[in-house]
Structure formats: structure tokens, C-alpha cells
Amino acid sequence: xxDFNKIRDEVFPLLTKAENIRRKHIVYQSVxxxxxxxxxxxxxxxxxxxxxxxAGFSKWIANITQGSSWNPIQLIATLYWVPFFITMxxxxxxxxxxxxxxREIIKITLDKMAPELKFDPKRQISPKLIEESKxxxxxxxxxxxxxxQGGYNLHFGTLKGTVGNTSITMGDVNILNQGVYGxxxxxxxxxxxxxxxxxxxxxxxxxxxxxENLGSSFVGxxxxxxxxxxxxxxxxxxxxxxxxxxxxxxxxxxxMNMTRGQLVHLEDTEFExxxxxxSTDQVEARYILSTSLMERITQLKRKIDKPIMLSxxxxxxxxGIQHPHGFLCFDKKKNLLTSNVFEKIHDDxxxxxxxxxxxNLNTRIWKTESPEVSK
Numbered sequence: 001x002x003d004f005n006k007i008r009d010e011v012f013p014l015l016t017k018a019e020n021i022r023r024k025h026i027v028y029q030s031v032x033x034x035x036x037x038x039x040x041x042x043x044x045x046x047x048x049x050x051x052x053x054x055a056g057f058s059k060w061i062a063n064i065t066q067g068s069s070w071n072p073i074q075l076i077a078t079l080y081w082v083p084f085f086i087t088m089x090x091x092x093x094x095x096x097x098x099x100x101x102x103r104e105i106i107k108i109t110l111d112k113m114a115p116e117l118k119f120d121p122k123r124q125i126s127p128k129l130i131e132e133s134k135x136x137x138x139x140x141x142x143x144x145x146x147x148x149q150g151g152y153n154l155h156f157g158t159l160k161g162t163v164g165n166t167s168i169t170m171g172d173v174n175i176l177n178q179g180v181y182g183x184x185x186x187x188x189x190x191x192x193x194x195x196x197x198x199x200x201x202x203x204x205x206x207x208x209x210x211x212e213n214l215g216s217s218f219v220g221x222x223x224x225x226x227x228x229x230x231x232x233x234x235x236x237x238x239x240x241x242x243x244x245x246x247x248x249x250x251x252x253x254x255x256m257n258m259t260r261g262q263l264v265h266l267e268d269t270e271f272e273x274x275x276x277x278x279s280t281d282q283v284e285a286r287y288i289l290s291t292s293l294m295e296r297i298t299q300l301k302r303k304i305d306k307p308i309m310l311s312x313x314x315x316x317x318x319x320g321i322q323h324p325h326g327f328l329c330f331d332k333k334k335n336l337l338t339s340n341v342f343e344k345i346h347d348d349x350x351x352x353x354x355x356x357x358x359x360n361l362n363t364r365i366w367k368t369e370s371p372e373v374s375k
Contacts, residue, residue: 233280
């Protein structure tokens with residue numbers, strides 16, 4: 001049994017320094033977020049004003065620029081940009097200091113909490129594996145962007161180990177999906193503005209997203225396990241949040257999602273309520289998602305209470321679990337000296353390890369090779 005008090009005492013000096021940096025970062029980040037919100041609101045408001053009253057707006061701009069002395073608008077703009085850049089630099093600097101100290105603490109604690117696993121803070125799950133999982137959304141690309149990489153992993157840190165005979169690699173990922181920015185969607189009037197608002201506002205209304213990772217399509221744990229049998233097509237299991245919100249309409253929208261394959265209807269009602277399944281091979285999808293496996297996936301979702309998604313492609317199983325602050329990371333909203341940050345890290349790690357057991361992967365049909373990671 002892990003002695004968390006002993007671990008906390010051992011790293012207490014580092015925790016104290018990290019907590020001081022965390023508090024400073026929270027202040028700088030909060031002020032910067034407010035100033036950024038004002039700027040985005042101004043950019044969104046500008047095209048609306050020019051559309052409805054272009055002549056009046058042009059006249060107002062002319063009056064401002066013709067003045068020989070500073071007017072109130074220029075003064076306000078100056079007073080805005082000075083704290084904007086100061087807090088931006090301060091937030092970025094304190095964030096990097098905090099992340100460096102966090103990694104140092106995590107490495108020490110992992111050696112105590114999970115000695116059977118190897119933690120490498122300088123490695124990451126390769127973008128190639130993330131794209132091969134097909135768990136990221138895809139978009140119709142314009143001609144010049146066909147060969148451009150669709151996703152980028154901004155986080156580092158992997159855990160490697162074996163559960164019985166099954167080798168598993170887990171990584172902390174922050175996926176920035178670039179696909180939409182090179183797609184035809186960007187030519188739809190107002191879509192770029194609506195997309196910006198959605199990505200910026202979403203973290204404030206969702207417990208599964210963080211304001212620290214604005215613009216990211218997925219933040220959390222990403223695991224890869226090798227399968228002993230190569231699949232004919234790909235099968236993808238996604239959280240069915242849309243179905244819960246718009247019901248019948250969602251079914252029609254899901255059916256139209258041909259980039260991931262055909263929508264698969266399964267007999268397990270409870271599973272269907274929580275997930276939607278796409279596959280390029282309906283028969284193979286039903287073979288993979290047996291009744292017992294669907295029950296285990298549903299139970300796993302209930303246990304961890306976080307959005308999860310899986311895909312079976314080529315000879316690998318890919319699994320992602322959303323963590324708003326990242327996998328193997330401290331929650332920046334919690335005090336490092338008084339909260340249960342180590343217990344949370346321990347639970348996250350062993351929830352990931354238990355995936356192999358919960359999905360009944362620990363059998364002879366699974367390989368023991370380690371999946372590819374990038375240096």
C-alpha cells in the first residue's frame with residue numbers, strides 16, 4: 001500500500017516552491033484571460049458593427065485618427081495593451097516554471113507509487129499514432145492542405161509497462177487539431193468567428209475542459225495496445241453526447257458521418273445510450289464489440305466518470321480518456337499542500353492500468369510489443 005504522507009513529506013520542499021509559483025500563475029493567468037476575453041469580444045463585435053453601420057463606423061474612425069492629441073479611445077487602448085503583454089509574458093513564464101517543477105515532483109512520486117512502470121518526461125505519443133487512431137475529427141481539405149499534418153501533440157510524458165502479458169504505453173496528450181483550419185468550413189460566412197467563440201467559451205461551461213488548453217480538441221490520457229490480429233477495417237467508439245442533447249436529429253447527423261465509416265446499431269441499449277460506433281465493416285464491428293466487451297466498456301465509463309473513446313485499427317487498440325488538466329498533471333485549481341493531488345495521480349495511473357484488466361485484454365491473443373513513441 002502506498003504511503004502518501006511519506007511521499008508528501010519527501011517532496012515537501014519542492015511542493016512548497018511549486019505552490020508559490022502556482023499561486024502567482026493563477027493570478028497572472030486570470031488577469032490575462034479577462035483581457036483576452038475583451039479582445040476576442042471586440043474582434044467579434046467589429047464585423048457586426050461594420051455590417052449594420054459601416055458609414056457611421058468609418059466616420060468615427062476618421063474622427064479619432066484626425067485628432068492631433070490623444071483622445072480617450074487611444075488612452076484606453078494604451079492602458080489595455082500594456083497590462084495585456086505584461087500578464088501574457090508573466091503567465092507564460094510562471095507556467096513553464098510550474099510545469100518543470102511539476103515534472104520533477106511527478107518523477108519522484110511515480111518511482112514510489114508505481115515502480116513497475118517507467119516514466120519518461122521527454123517522450124510523447126507520436127502524432128502518427130494519434131492520427132492512425134482516427135479518433136480525431138476529419139474535415140474536407142482544400143487542395144493546398146492535403147499533405148499537411150492534421151494534429152499536433154503539445155504535451156510530453158509517457159508511462160510504459162506490462163499488465164500480465166500485455167504491454168501498454170500511456171501518454172499525456174494535448175491534441176491541437178489543425179484539420180478544420182485547412183478545410184472548406186473556413187470559407188463559410190461567420191464560421192471562423194463561431195469556431196473561435198466555441199473553442200474559447202466551451203471550457204467555462206464544461207467540467208471536461210480547462211481554460212489552460214484553449215483550442216485543443218482533446219486533452220488527457222492516450223493509450224496504445226497492440227492486437228495480435230490485423231483488422232480488415234476500422235471500428236471507432238465515441239461518447240454519444242450529441243444523442244443525449246438532440247435525440248432523433250443526432251441519429252441522422254451520426255448516420256451522415258461517412259468519414260469514420262457507417263453508423264453501427266448494436267443490441268445493447270445501455271451501451272447505445274452512452275456511445276456511438278462507426279465502422280467500415282459492420283460484421284467485424286459486431287465481432288469486436290461482443291456483449292461482454294460492451295458491458296465492460298460501459299462499466300469503465302461509470303467507474304472513471306470521464307469521457308472515453310476507443311478505436312480498433314490495423315493491429316492496435318487506441319484508447320483516450322479526457323482529463324481537463326492533462327494526464328499525470330496536478331490540478332492547478334487545487335492547493336498542492338492541502339489537497340489530495342498525489343492520491344489523484346495514483347488513481348489516474350491505476351485507472352489506466354486497469355483498462356487492460358477491465359476490457360479483458362490480458363490474454364494470449366494480445367502482443368507484448370511496445371507501440372511506437374517519438375523522441
